[in-house]
Amino acid sequence: MSTKIAPLSGFPEWLPAERVVEQAFLDVIRETFELHGFVSVETRAVEPVSRLLGKGGDADKEIYGVHRLAADADDKDADDPDKALGLHFDLTVPFARYVLENAGKLTFPFRRYQIQKVWRGERPQEGRFREFTQCDIDIVDVGELAAHYEAEMPLVIADVFSRLPIGDYRIQVNNRKIPEGFYLGLGLTDVVGTLRIVDKLDKIGPEGVTELLAAAGATDEQISQCLRLAEISSQDTSFADRVRALGVCHPTLDEGLAELTAVMEAAIAERPGVLVADLRVARGLDYYTGTVYETQLVGHESYGSICSGGRYDALASDGRTTYPGVGISIGLSRLLAKLIAGGLVTATRPTPTCVVVALGVEEDRPRARAVAAELRSRGIPTEIAPSAAKFGKQIKFADRRSIPFVWFLGADGASDSVKDIRSGEQVEASSDTWVPPAEDLHPTLQRVEA
Amino acid sequence: MSTKIAPLSGFPEWLPAERVVEQAFLDVIRETFELHGFVSVETRAVEPVSRLLGKGGDADKEIYGVHRLAADADDKDADDPDKALGLHFDLTVPFARYVLENAGKLTFPFRRYQIQKVWRGERPQEGRFREFTQCDIDIVDVGELAAHYEAEMPLVIADVFSRLPIGDYRIQVNNRKIPEGFYLGLGLTDVVGTLRIVDKLDKIGPEGVTELLAAAGATDEQISQCLRLAEISSQDTSFADRVRALGVCHPTLDEGLAELTAVMEAAIAERPGVLVADLRVARGLDYYTGTVYETQLVGHESYGSICSGGRYDALASDGRTTYPGVGISIGLSRLLAKLIAGGLVTATRPTPTCVVVALGVEEDRPRARAVAAELRSRGIPTEIAPSAAKFGKQIKFADRRSIPFVWFLGADGASDSVKDIRSGEQVEASSDTWVPPAEDLHPTLQRVEA
Numbered sequence: 037m038s039t040k041i042a043p044l045s046g047f048p049e050w051l052p053a054e055r056v057v058e059q060a061f062l063d064v065i066r067e068t069f070e071l072h073g074f075v076s077v078e079t080r081a082v083e084p085v086s087r088l089l090g091k092g093g094d095a096d097k098e099i100y101g102v103h104r105l106a107a108d109a110d111d112k113d114a115d116d117p118d119k120a121l122g123l124h125f126d127l128t129v130p131f132a133r134y135v136l137e138n139a140g141k142l143t144f145p146f147r148r149y150q151i152q153k154v155w156r157g158e159r160p161q162e163g164r165f166r167e168f169t170q171c172d173i174d175i176v177d178v179g180e181l182a183a184h185y186e187a188e189m190p191l192v193i194a195d196v197f198s199r200l201p202i203g204d205y206r207i208q209v210n211n212r213k214i215p216e217g218f219y220l221g222l223g224l225t226d227v228v229g230t231l232r233i234v235d236k237l238d239k240i241g242p243e244g245v246t247e248l249l250a251a252a253g254a255t256d257e258q259i260s261q262c263l264r265l266a267e268i269s270s271q272d273t274s275f276a277d278r279v280r281a282l283g284v285c286h287p288t289l290d291e292g293l294a295e296l297t298a299v300m301e302a303a304i305a306e307r308p309g310v311l312v313a314d315l316r317v318a319r320g321l322d323y324y325t326g327t328v329y330e331t332q333l334v335g336h337e338s339y340g341s342i343c344s345g346g347r348y349d350a351l352a353s354d355g356r357t358t359y360p361g362v363g364i365s366i367g368l369s370r371l372l373a374k375l376i377a378g379g380l381v382t383a384t385r386p387t388p389t390c391v392v393v394a395l396g397v398e399e400d401r402p403r404a405r406a407v408a409a410e411l412r413s414r415g416i417p418t419e420i421a422p423s424a425a426k427f428g429k430q431i432k433f434a435d436r437r438s439i440p441f442v443w444f445l446g447a448d449g450a451s452d453s454v455k456d457i458r459s460g461e462q463v464e465a466s467s468d469t470w471v472p473p474a475e476d477l478h479p480t481l482q483r484v485e486a
Numbered sequence: 487m488s489t490k491i492a493p494l495s496g497f498p499e500w501l502p503a504e505r506v507v508e509q510a511f512l513d514v515i516r517e518t519f520e521l522h523g524f525v526s527v528e529t530r531a532v533e534p535v536s537r538l539l540g541k542g543g544d545a546d547k548e549i550y551g552v553h554r555l556a557a558d559a560d561d562k563d564a565d566d567p568d569k570a571l572g573l574h575f576d577l578t579v580p581f582a583r584y585v586l587e588n589a590g591k592l593t594f595p596f597r598r599y600q601i602q603k604v605w606r607g608e609r610p611q612e613g614r615f616r617e618f619t620q621c622d623i624d625i626v627d628v629g630e631l632a633a634h635y636e637a638e639m640p641l642v643i644a645d646v647f648s649r650l651p652i653g654d655y656r657i658q659v660n661n662r663k664i665p666e667g668f669y670l671g672l673g674l675t676d677v678v679g680t681l682r683i684v685d686k687l688d689k690i691g692p693e694g695v696t697e698l699l700a701a702a703g704a705t706d707e708q709i710s711q712c713l714r715l716a717e718i719s720s721q722d723t724s725f726a727d728r729v730r731a732l733g734v735c736h737p738t739l740d741e742g743l744a745e746l747t748a749v750m751e752a753a754i755a756e757r758p759g760v761l762v763a764d765l766r767v768a769r770g771l772d773y774y775t776g777t778v779y780e781t782q783l784v785g786h787e788s789y790g791s792i793c794s795g796g797r798y799d800a801l802a803s804d805g806r807t808t809y810p811g812v813g814i815s816i817g818l819s820r821l822l823a824k825l826i827a828g829g830l831v832t833a834t835r836p837t838p839t840c841v842v843v844a845l846g847v848e849e850d851r852p853r854a855r856a857v858a859a860e861l862r863s864r865g866i867p868t869e870i871a872p873s874a875a876k877f878g879k880q881i882k883f884a885d886r887r888s889i890p891f892v893w894f895l896g897a898d899g900a901s902d903s904v905k906d907i908r909s910g911e912q913v914e915a916s917s918d919t920w921v922p923p924a925e926d927l928h929p930t931l932q933r934v935e936a
Contacts, residue, residue, distance in 0.1 A: 041587045041804070044571075047530035049584065051591055052598075055526050070838035071862040073869030076505050080497035080617055081531075081603065085555065099555045104607035105535065105572065106549070121494075122555065134499065137491045141501055143886050145872045147837075148502075153531065157554035167530050182872060184851060195862070305852055306859070354491070387597075388520035401634060402755055409756070412521040412645070419523030422595045422632060436593050 046158075046166030048369065053386035054376050056479045058169075060383070061200060061368060065171045066151065068196040074149035074173050079130040081153070082121040087133060098125050098156040123155040127172045128323070128363060132352035135176055135359050144359075145177040145185070151368075163339055163370045172345075174363030176352060181360040183295060186327040186347055187302035189364040193331070193343055194303075194310045201381050201483035202371065204334035207343070208269075208314035209303075211296040211327050214279065215318065217289025218265050222258050230254075234266055235318045269314040272304065273297045279315070292326075299327055325349040329364050333374065342371040385438035385479045388417040390472055391454070393443040394430035395421040403445055407452065410467040411443075416477065418443075431457055440476045443467075496608075496616030498819065503836035504826050506929045508619075510833070511650060511818060515621045516601065518646040524599040524623050529580040531603070532571040537583060548575050548606040573605040577622045578773070578813060582802035585626055585809050594809075595627040595635070601818075613789055613820045622795075624813030626802060631810040633745060636777040636797055637752035639814040643781070643793055644753075644760045651831050651933035652821065654784035657793070658719075658764035659753075661746040661777050664729065665768065667739025668715050672708050680704070684716055685768045719764040722754065723747045729765070742776075749777055775799040779814050783824065792821040835888035835929045838867040840922055841904070843893040844880040845871040853895055857902065860917040861893075866927065868893075881907055890926045893917075 043049070050058055070076075088099050100123040124130045127150045135146065151171045160166055173192060175185045190207045197205055212231075219230050233248045240248075242263050249259045261282060268278050276293045296313055303311040319328040324346035331343035345364030352359040375381040391411055393404040404420045411418040421430055434442050434457055443465070446452045454470060455462040493499070500508055520526075538549050550573040574580045577600045585592065601621045610616055623642060625635045640657045647655055662681075669680050683698045690698075692713050699709045711732060718728050726743045746763055753761040769778040774796035781793035795814030802809040825831040841861055843854040854870045861868040871880055884892050884907055893915070896902045904920060905912040 041583060043587065044530065044532070047532065049529055050527075051588060052525045052527065055528065058528075059526055071865070071867050073837060073839035073867055075502045075837045076509055077500075077502065078505065078508075079499055080494065081605070082494070082497060082617070100552050101555045102550050102552055102573070104549070105551045106607065123552070133491060137493065138501060147869065155531070157556070167532070177872070302852075306855060387523060387525045389523035402752075405752075405756060409645075415521070417521050417523055419597065422627070 044166075046160030046164075048165055048167075048373065050376075051386070053383050054372075056383035056386060057376055057381055057481060058368070058372055060479075060481050061372065062151065062169075062171075064199045065196055065366060065368070066149070068192070068199060069149040069171075069173055072147075072173075072192050072195070074147045074192075077131065077134060077148045077150050078152060079124070079127070079134050079150070081123055081155075083124050083130055083133065085120045085122040088122050088125065088129060090129075098158055099123070100155050100157050125156045126154055127152060127170050127365065128174065128348070128351065131172070131174055131363075132359070132361075135352045135361075136354050139178075139354075139357070139359070145175050145181070147173070147175050149173045163373050165369055165373075168367065168369035171366040171368050172363055173365075174361050176359045176361035178357060178359060181347070181349075181362060183298060184302070185362050186295065187299045189327075189345060189362055190299075190311055190329055191303060191306055193364055193366065194307045196366070201481055202333065202375060203380070203483070205331055205342070206312050206334055207310055207329055207331045208312050208317045209296065209299055209327060209329050210313065210315055210317040211292040211299075212318065212324055212346070213288050213292030213326060214296065214315060215265065217286035217292055218279070218282075218284050219262070221284040221286030221289055222261055224254060224258055224262075226252065230262065231318050234262055234316070237263075237266055237316060266316040269312055269316070271309060271312050273300050273313070275300075275313040275315065295326060319344060319346055323348045323351045327362065333371075336374060339374055340370070342367050342374070380484055382482050382484060383479045384482065385440075387437050387439065388478065389419045389437065389439050390416050390477055391418045391441045391443050392430065392434045392439050393418060393420045393445070394427070395424045396426075396445070396447070398424040400424070400445055407443060407445065407467040411470075414468075414471070416472065431455075441472060494616075496610030496614075498615055498617075498823065500826075501836070503833050504822075506833035506836060507826055507831055507931060508818070508822055510929075510931050511822065512601065512619075512621075514649045515646055515816060515818070516599070518642070518649060519599040519621075519623055522597075522623075522642050522645070524597045524642075527581065527584060527598045527600050528602060529574070529577070529584050529600070531573055531605075533574050533580055533583065535570045535572040538572050538575065538579060540579075548608055549573070550605050550607050575606045576604055577602060577620050577815065578624065578798070578801065581622070581624055581813075582809070582811075585802045586804050589628075589804075589807070589809070595625050595631070597623070597625050599623045613823050615819055615823075618817065618819035621816040621818050622813055623815075624811050626809045626811035628807060628809060631797070631799075631812065633748060634752070635812050636745065637749045639777075639795060639812055640749075640761055640779055641753060641756055643814055643816065644757045646816070651931055652783065652825060653830070653933070655781055655792070656762050656784060657760055657779055657781045658762050658767045659746065659749055659777060659779050660763065660765055660767040661742040661749075662768065662774055662796070663738045663742030663776060664746065664765060665715065667736035667742055668729070668732075668734050669712070671734040671736030671739055672711055674704060674708055674712075676702065680712065681768050684712055684766070687713075687716055687766060716766040719762055719766070721759060721762050723750050723763070725750075725763040725765065745776060769794060769796055773798045773801045777812065783821075786824060789824055790820070792817050792824075830934055832932050832934060833929045834932065835890075837887050837889065838928065839869045839887065839889050840866055840927055841868045841891040841893050842880065842884045842889050843868060843870045843895070844877070845874045846876075846895070846897070848874040850874070850895055857893060857895065857917040861920075864918075864921070866922060881905075891922060 102121045154170050155167050216227050219227050224230050237245050246259050268275050317330050326347035328346035330341040343366045347362040349360040393408050408418040442455045444453050451464040453462050454465040552571045604620050605617050666677050669677050674680050687695050696709050718725050767780050776797035778796035780791040793816045797812040799810040843858050858868040892905045894903045901914040903912050904915040
């Protein structure tokens with residue numbers, strides 16, 4: 037093949053040792069989601085482009101279209117916008133479609149998790165990829181969705197993160213009814229436009245926001261109030277009093293404050309300190325209608341959110357029935373890019389293999405196969421040396437892969453033996469009884485503190 | 487959203503209970519691959535189209551191109567054939583590229599497994615999809631690859647299948663040097679053309695093959711010999727004598743017979759009866775150069791191969807160094823489409839949840855959360871009733887999901903209790919000690935015999 041080999045910007049791939057870290061994370065995430073009773077769903081990678089364009093603001097800029105290179109002349113689908121296909125850019129839009137398509141075969145409230153790749157044609161940057169893995173949980177119900185699920189989402193995430201070496205993190209939570217009611221109470225009727233501007237606070241600062249709001253017709257007093265609201269955050273429920281102290285009244289604001297207070301109370305009871313009510317969080321122009329979440333790694337706040345989501349009331353509707361939902365999504369690729377590229381988490385070895393069976397002469401391969409089969413039958417990952425070689429070469433083979441044990445077949449009826457190549461200790465062993473120390477059986481993760 | 491909801495032909499999706507079956511298969515496949523020391527690799531979904539077109543015969547007909555819907559005017563990549571991207575149609579071509587790209591960072595022989603979706607724009611048929619999951623293992627080495635790996639591949643698969651409820655199967659093995667040497671010995675110099683015709687034997691029968699070979703210029707004697715070779719199969723190594731009895735001689739034929747004999751001998755020693763030497767197997771026009779594999783479900787032979795592969799000597803080469811390899815791939819989507827759609831395998835429940843904590847009054851939710859957290863911390867998947875309700879409704883909630891246990895919080899200081907809703911038996915229980923029977927902890931698979 038003549039094509040030059042080069043990485044594609046925005047399409048990261050892991051080396052084996054890095055993939056071990058990713059798999060360990062995936063295993064913990066899945067296991068924890070399942071412990072909380074979430075059902076696994078996978079959806080196809082493609083959706084009709086018209087569906088992808090339906091919600092999510094200017095998502096059209098990010099969509100990858102898909103077409104058969106050898107489309108027949110009679111393949112009319114490619115030109116039909118309802119049939120043209122694109123790669124999904126998140127897992128929520130496909131999940132909403134899945135719920136509508138299978139509503140009669142699902143049980144509600146439906147708790148599902150979904151761990152898949154998604155694609156966005158954005159310009160790649162640090163922590164922002166064109167292909168990346170998302171780990172979502174959502175709960176949807178028919179007609180109405182109980183508010184307690186809005187408190188449950190970040191608590192599930194906190195349970196996941198308590199089992200992973202990600203360091204300190206903070207889940208910020210807000211309720212979109214708060215800025216909405218607040219803006220309406222202030223007399224700012226273009227809620228979406230105002231949200232869109234205030235959402236840029238981190239990027240353009242208070243001066244920039246002031247300028248844009250003024251250009252949109254807001255008064256100085258309205259602008260100051262918007263900025264004061266965005267500055268409020270608390271690890272307890274005191275945010276509500278601080279909002280009320282601003283003197284703005286609106287029934288939607290009251291609703292939002294009550295809902296956010298309930299979420300914070302539940303979180304404080306179960307995992308104090310993990311959640312922060314932060315009234316600046318808006319989640320852009322997404323389909324969210326109530327509680328919204330973002331998550332920062334402490335010390336890496338400028339890196340952006342590594343776990344986000346919120347409540348959506350209207351995403352899944354077939355015109356007659358609506359399925360409101362709430363969900364949250366771990367941006368696994370973004371999280372790992374920080375932890376792995378930053379050298380913060382490593383794996384003890386780049387292979388599952390725990391034992392290499394050494395071969396002194398090629399004629400021993402059938403015996404080696406029998407030993408390996410016996411060890412594997414008891415759950416011990418084992419491979420056989422690629423070729424017969426001297427002692428030192430066999431040790432080196434294992435050492436280069438950080439495989440802890442080398443197995444030696446006994447000669448002339450003598451017992452087999454196994455050597456821990458780290459300590460050099462070698463002991464007699466039988467393949468039907470020997471077990472490695474539990475911590476050596478599989479590769480494990482190590483947190484490296486800077 | 488107005489888009490009509492309808493399944494996309496060729497893009498299958500599972501319902502939750504079916505997905506439980508798929509996940510159980512994926513877990514066993516991964517675990518067994520890792521027990522054999524294969525390292526996990528994932529590659530990006532896209533490759534340059536020029537690379538996808540480089541090998542694999544007329545694969546161009548099957549490729550899905552990918553393009554940004556909102557490509558900028560300055561996005562020149564879309565028109566550059568070396569930069570245009572397509573979805574991968576298998577995992578071998580991307581893996582070969584990964585090896586070349588990372589050769590300096592890998593250890594050889596490199597044993598890797600890869601479980602991912604692939605895409606082909608083919609017309610969907612029974613067991614043939616446009617998006618499907620493949621589970622590959624490959625071993626590649628630098629310059630030369632030891633022949634014993636050709637025997638190892640099907641034995642790993644046999645170990646996987648021994649742990650899965652797939653029923654009887656048969657792995658057919660051949661060596662492409664056998665027909666190649668045989669045809670050359672017969673004086674048929676267009677080896678690829680002859681292979682291509684004989685490969686249609688199952689579809690068009692001996693008469694059809696005779697007609698095509700005659701049209702290509704073969705004599706009656708050459709045609710008879712080709713058909714005789716294709717009829718040979720054996721579960722032992724007797725195939726070699728039957729080939730030699732046809733009286734054709736060529737050094738490549740001798741090589742092929744010796745290699746296939748070695749593969750069969752190793753398989754018979756370890757798993758007698760699993761491998762069949764079948765000299766008709768050719769694996770189309772792929773990149774294979776030696777041993778090739780196909781696998782049939784016994785009783786469903788016409789369904790096609792559910793696990794295929796072979797040895798390739800030239801797929802991964804950067805011009806200076808060549809990385810020969812051998813691999814085999816389980817067509818998981820095809821296998822499951824037969825087993826699930828045929829009702830041959832089912833899951834005991836469509837959710838991971840083992841216990842539902844019942845709620846008599848909403849005020850008990852914090853207590854229920856504490857019980858659920860305790861059970862989960864000991865590995866028991868638990869969810870809490872969505873709303874406070876009477877006893878019967880809580881039982882029904884669990885029953886509809888086939889969740890085996892309902893947990894009742896004790897009132898007024900009384901002990902909690904847990905009910906097996908299948909037997910009706912209810913016992914006092916404490917959330918820090920109670921464990922369900924091992925077979926109820928997670929959903930399991932059941933083989934349904936017709």
